[in-house]
Amino acid sequence: MSDKQNTHFRPDIEGLRALAVLLVMFYHLEIPGITGGFIGVDVFFVISGFVITQLLMRNFEQDTFQFRDFYARRIRRLVPIFLLVSTITFLAISPFYIGDAYYIFAKSWIASLIGLSNIFYFQELSQYFSPDSRSLSLLHTWSLAVEEQFYFIWPLGLFLAWRFGKGKSRWVHYVLLLLAALVLSIYMAYQMPTAAFYLLPARLFEFLLGTGVALFVHRLPRLNRFWAEFLAGLGFLLIMATGLLLDQHDIFPGPNALWPTLGTALIIYVGSQQQKVSIIRLLSLPVMVFIGGLSYSLYLWHWPPIAFMHYQLIEITWQNQLLVIAATFICAWLGFHLVEDRFRRLPWSLKRTFFTFVFGPLIVIWLIQSTIRIADDLSFRIPQERRAIYEIIENNNTTSMYKRCFKGPFYDFNKTEACLFGEKTADGKPNAALIGDSHAIAALGMIETFIEGSDTYFLLVTQASTPFFPTAIAEKLYKNDDEKRNRNIALSEYLAENQNLTVFVGGVWGAYTGSTHGRQYLLDTLVWLKQHGHQVVFIGDVAELPSSDFASCLLKNRQDCSFDVERNHGIHQNFMRFKQQAQEMHPDVIWIDPYPLLCDEVSCQSVLNGIPLYRDESHLNNVGAREIGREYIKQLGNPLISL
Numbered sequence: 001m002s003d004k005q006n007t008h009f010r011p012d013i014e015g016l017r018a019l020a021v022l023l024v025m026f027y028h029l030e031i032p033g034i035t036g037g038f039i040g041v042d043v044f045f046v047i048s049g050f051v052i053t054q055l056l057m058r059n060f061e062q063d064t065f066q067f068r069d070f071y072a073r074r075i076r077r078l079v080p081i082f083l084l085v086s087t088i089t090f091l092a093i094s095p096f097y098i099g100d101a102y103y104i105f106a107k108s109w110i111a112s113l114i115g116l117s118n119i120f121y122f123q124e125l126s127q128y129f130s131p132d133s134r135s136l137s138l139l140h141t142w143s144l145a146v147e148e149q150f151y152f153i154w155p156l157g158l159f160l161a162w163r164f165g166k167g168k169s170r171w172v173h174y175v176l177l178l179l180a181a182l183v184l185s186i187y188m189a190y191q192m193p194t195a196a197f198y199l200l201p202a203r204l205f206e207f208l209l210g211t212g213v214a215l216f217v218h219r220l221p222r223l224n225r226f227w228a229e230f231l232a233g234l235g236f237l238l239i240m241a242t243g244l245l246l247d248q249h250d251i252f253p254g255p256n257a258l259w260p261t262l263g264t265a266l267i268i269y270v271g272s273q274q275q276k277v278s279i280i281r282l283l284s285l286p287v288m289v290f291i292g293g294l295s296y297s298l299y300l301w302h303w304p305p306i307a308f309m310h311y312q313l314i315e316i317t318w319q320n321q322l323l324v325i326a327a328t329f330i331c332a333w334l335g336f337h338l339v340e341d342r343f344r345r346l347p348w349s350l351k352r353t354f355f356t357f358v359f360g361p362l363i364v365i366w367l368i369q370s371t372i373r374i375a376d377d378l379s380f381r382i383p384q385e386r387r388a389i390y391e392i393i394e395n396n397n398t399t400s401m402y403k404r405c406f407k408g409p410f411y412d413f414n415k416t417e418a419c420l421f422g423e424k425t426a427d428g429k430p431n432a433a434l435i436g437d438s439h440a441i442a443a444l445g446m447i448e449t450f451i452e453g454s455d456t457y458f459l460l461v462t463q464a465s466t467p468f469f470p471t472a473i474a475e476k477l478y479k480n481d482d483e484k485r486n487r488n489i490a491l492s493e494y495l496a497e498n499q500n501l502t503v504f505v506g507g508v509w510g511a512y513t514g515s516t517h518g519r520q521y522l523l524d525t526l527v528w529l530k531q532h533g534h535q536v537v538f539i540g541d542v543a544e545l546p547s548s549d550f551a552s553c554l555l556k557n558r559q560d561c562s563f564d565v566e567r568n569h570g571i572h573q574n575f576m577r578f579k580q581q582a583q584e585m586h587p588d589v590i591w592i593d594p595y596p597l598l599c600d601e602v603s604c605q606s607v608l609n610g611i612p613l614y615r616d617e618s619h620l621n622n623v624g625a626r627e628i629g630r631e632y633i634k635q636l637g638n639p640l641i642s643l
Contacts, residue, residue, distance in 0.1 A: 008054075012271040013047060014292030015283025016264060020044050021295040023243045025302045025328070029321045036246030039260040041143045042206050042253065043239060044295075046264040048147055049154075049210025056155055057214065060162045067155065072350040074151055078144065079113070079357040080343040081297055081335050086112065089137050089304040090368075096312060098382060098555065099394040105137055106369035112141040113362055115148035122198040132548040132617070135311035140303040142198050149200045150207050158211075171219070174212055181205035182258065189254025202253050209265040217272045225274070232270040232279035238263030297332035297340055311549050312556050382555070389554050389612055396622040397615050398441050405460040406441050411486040413461050415494075421448060422457040432458035432502035435468045435491060436539075440506025442619040443539050446594070447504055449629025450640045456502065461494075463487050467507045470528040473521055499533040502643060506539040508618065510571035513578045526582055526589065535643070538582070540575060540593030542628075543568040543604040544618045551614040551621075553606055561612075562603040572599075592639045594628050 020043035027037025059065035086109055097105060104124065111120035121142050125133055133139055161170060181204040188196035196202035223231065242260045250256055271280045282288070291298070305324050309316060348356070382390055399406045405419035420430055421444070434440060434447055441462040451458075466484045469477060474488035495503065505525075512518045529536050545551060546563050553561035572595055582589055598605045598613075606614055608631055613624030620628070632639070 010271060011284035011289045012275065012280045013051070013268065014295075015285065015288035016043060016047055016267060016292070017295040018288040018291035019239065019283070020047070021298045021302075022291065024299065025325070027243075028303060028306050029324060030316050031321065033244055035248075036243045036250075038248070038252075039239070039242050039246065039257070042203070042257050042261050043264045044143070045147070045150075045203055045206040046210040046261045046268070048150070049207035050214045050265075050268050051210075052151065052154065053158065053211040053214035056158050057162070060159065065155075065159070068350040070155055071151075072348060072353045073344070074148070075350075075353045075357055076346055076348065077340075077344045078148070078296075081300060081340040082112065082141070082144075083357065083361055084335060084339050085300045085304070085331075086138060092304070093137060093308060093311075096308070096556075098390060098552065100131060101135065101311065101549075103369070103372050104131055106365070106372050108136065108138045108141075109365050110362065110369060112138050112145065113358065113365065115145045115152075118142040118145040118149075118198045118200070122195060125198075126194050132310070134547065135307050135549050137304045137307045139307065140299065146198075146200050146203055150204070154207070154211070171216060174208075174215065178205055178208045178212060181208055185257065186254040189251050189257075193251070196253055203257075206253070206257060206261045209261050210268065213265050213268050213272065217269060220269065223270060223273050225277075228270050228274045228277045229279075231266045232277045235263035235266030235270070236279045238266075294329070294332045294336050297335045298328055301331045301335065302328045310547065313547075313550060313553060313558060386555055390552075392621060392623045393552050393555075393612050393615060396624075397619075398444050398622045398625070399438055399464075399619075401622060402441065402444070402460065406438070406462050406464070410463070410483045411490045413487065413490060415459060419460045420457060421460060422451050423455055425455065425457045429498075430457050430459040430501070432456050432504065433495070434458050434460050434462070434504040434506065436462055436506035437466050437508060438462065438464050438619060439508045439541055440504075440539065442615075442621075443504075443506050443625055445620070445622045445625030446592070446629035446632070447539070449626050449633070450592070450638055454640070454643065456640070456643065458502070458504065461491055462506075467512055467522075468505060469521060469525050473524060477521070495529070495534065496532055501534050502537060503529055503534045504537045504539055505529075507541070509541045509575040509578070510544070513574040514571070519574075519578045519581065522578060523581060523585065526586060530586060535588075535590070536586070537590040537592060537640070538579070540579075540591065540595050542594055542613070542618070542620060543572070543599050545606060545614055546617075548616040550606055551612065551616055554612050561607045562605050565599050565602060565604050568599070568604065590639060590642070592632075594632060597628065597632055597635065 020040035023034065023037040023040035023043070025037075026034040027040070031037075056065065056070075059070075090105065090109065093102075093105065108117055108120055108124075111117040117138060121133075121136070121139060124130060161173075165173075181201075185196065185202040185205050188199075188202040238259045242256065242263075246252065246256055267279060267283070270277055271283075274280065275284065302324065305327065306316070308314075309320065314320065343357075346353075402419070404414050408414045421434075422432070425431055434444065441460065444460065447458070463484070466487055468491060469488050471489050471492040474485050474492070478485035478488065495501070512522060526536060543563075543565065544567070546567075550561075550563060575595075579591060579593075583591075598608070606612065608624070608627050611624055611627040613620055613628065615621040615624075
C-alpha cells in the first residue's frame with residue numbers, strides 16, 4: 001500500500017504485499033483453512049512503516065523533504081482509486097440497501113475519505129444496536145485510515161528526531177518506544193478489544209517494526225547464507241502459521257499480532273542484505289510482483305461485493321468465490337492503469353490536490369448523505385408492494401418507540417402514564433410490571449396481545465443489557481457499573497414497596513443461563529420476587545438470526561426465510577435447564593416461551609403469516625411481537641388466562 005516509484009524497488013516487498021492481500025481476500029471469501037487471514041493487514045502495516053521511513057530518511061539526507069509534497073503524493077496515491085471504488089459501490093448498492101444500512105454507508109463514505117473510518121466504525125460497532133459488520137461496504141477502509149493517521153504523525157516525529165538527534169544514538173529510544181507500543185497493544189487487546197482492533201495506538205508497534213528495519217538495518221549483523229535462509233524461513237513460517245491457525249475469536253492484535261509482524265520484519269531485513277535466499281526468490285517471482293503491484297487496488301475492490309452478498313443473504317459458494325476473485329483482479333488491473341498509476345504521477349501542488357480529490361468530493365458526498373437522511377422516500381428503490389414490509393421492519397423498533405421507558409434516568413426511572421400499558425385501574429396505579437433488558441421491551445407487543453380484555457395495567461421498566469437482579473446481587477455483579485447497579489437498586493426498591501404485582505421478566509437468556517452461577521442468580525431473583533408477593537411470569541427468548549441483515553429477508557427476493565436451528569439449540573437448552581430448576585422450586589410461575597412456536601428440530605422461522613418478526617439479529621419488531629402473540633393464543637391458548 002505504499003508508493004513504489006519513490007523507493008528503491010524491492011521485488012520481495014512486492015511479493016510480501018501480494019501475500020498480505022491474498023491472505024485478506026481469502027479470509028473474507030471464507031476459503032477453508034485461512035482462518036487468520038486478517039493478519040495480512042498487519043503485514044501491510046510493517047511494510048508501510050519500512051517503506052515510508054526509507055523514503056523520508058532519503059529525503060532528509062538529500063535535503064529534499066517538503067511536508068506539502070509528501071502529503072500531496074499521499075493523497076494522489078491513495079484517494080483517486082478510492083473515489084472510483086466507493087462511487088461505483090454507492091451506485092451498485094443504492095437499489096438494495098435500505099434504512100440505516102444505506103445511511104451508514106453515506107456516513108462511512110465521508111469518514112473514509114478524510115481518513116477517520118477506523119474511528120467511525122469503532123464508534124458505530126460499539127453501540128448496543130450495532131449493524132452487522134459483514135455488510136458494511138467500506139468497512140475495510142478502517143486499515144487505510146490507520147495508515148493515513150500514521151502518515152500524519154510519523155513524518156513530523158521522524159523529522160524532529162533526525163534534525164535534533166544528529167550524532168546521537170537513537171537505538172535505545174527506538175527500543176523503548178517499540179516496547180511501550182507493544183505493551184499498550186497487549187493492554188488494549190485484553191481490556192478494550194474493539195478499540196484495539198480499530199485504533200492506531202494498538203497497531204503502532206507494527207509500523208515501528210518496519211521503521212526499525214529501515215532505520216537500523218545497516219547496524220544489524222551481516223547475514224551469511226545459512227542465517228539468511230533460516231531467518232527468512234522463520235519469518236515466512238510466522239506469517240503463514242498465524243494466517244492458518246488464528247481465528248476471529250483469538251485475542252488480537254496484542255501478543256498474537258507480534259508473530260506475523262515480526263515475521264514480516266525478518267523477511268524485509270533478510271531481503272535488505274540478500275536477494276538469493278529461497279523465500280526472497282519465492283516472493284520475487286513475477287506473478288507475486290504483479291499481484292503486489294495491484295495490492296492496493298485489490299484490497300479496495302475485493303470487499304464491497306462480499307459485503308453485498310452478506311447483505312443480500314447470498315451464499316458464498318465456491319462459484320461465487322471464483323467470480324469475486326476474477327472480478328476483483330479485472331477491476332484492480334483496470335483501476336491501477338486507468339486511475340491509480342495515472343494520478344499518482346501528476347505534479348500537482350498540495351492545494352490543487354487537496355481541493356480536487358478531498359474537498360470537492362467531500363462536499364458532493366455530504367450532499368448525498370444529507371439527501372439520504374432528510375429526503376430519501378425510497379420511491380426509486382423499494383417496489384410499492386413491499387413498502388408495508390419495510391415499514392414493519394424499520395419503523396417498529398420498540399426501543400425507539402418507547403425510548404422514555406428504555407433510556408430514561410437509571411435511578412429515577414419513568415413511572416408516568418407514558419410507560420404504563422393496558423386497561424387503566426380504578427386508582428390509576430399499575431398492578432403489573434414488565435422488567436428486563438432490550439429483549440424484554442422487544443416482547444412488549446406480545447404481552448399487550450395477551451392482556452387484551454383483562455384488567456392488567458403494567459409499568460414498563462427496561463434498560464439495555466440490564467437483567468433484573470435484587471439489590472444484593474446487583475451490587476455484587478455490577479460493582480463497577482453504576483448505571484446497571486443503580487437501575488437494579490431503584491427497581492428493587494419499587495418492587496419491594498409495591499408488592500403483589502404480576503411481574504413479567506424478560507431477557508436475552510442465552511447470556512444469563514449459560515453458567516451454573518448465572519442460573520443460580522436468576523433462581524435467587526425468583527425467590528426474592530416471590531418473597532415480596534409477586535406473581536412471576538418469565539418470557540422466553542426467540543432464536544437469534546444468522547445476521548441482522550436476515551431481518552429484512554422478505555425484501556431480498558428470497559422464497560425461504562427460515563434459518564438453521566443448530567446455532568440456537570444449545571442456548572435454548574440452557575434456558576430450559578433454568579426453567580426446569582425454577583419449576584421444581586416454584587410450580588406456580590407462568591412461562592411464555594415463543595421459541596417452540598417458531599422453531600422445530602431443523603429450522604426456525606423469521607416470518608410468520610407473511611409478517612417479518614425481527615428488527616435485527618435478535619430483537620423482535622413491535623408488529624412481529626404482536627403477531628407471535630396472536631399465533632401463540634391461536635395454537636397454545638393464552639398463557640395468562642389463569643390471571
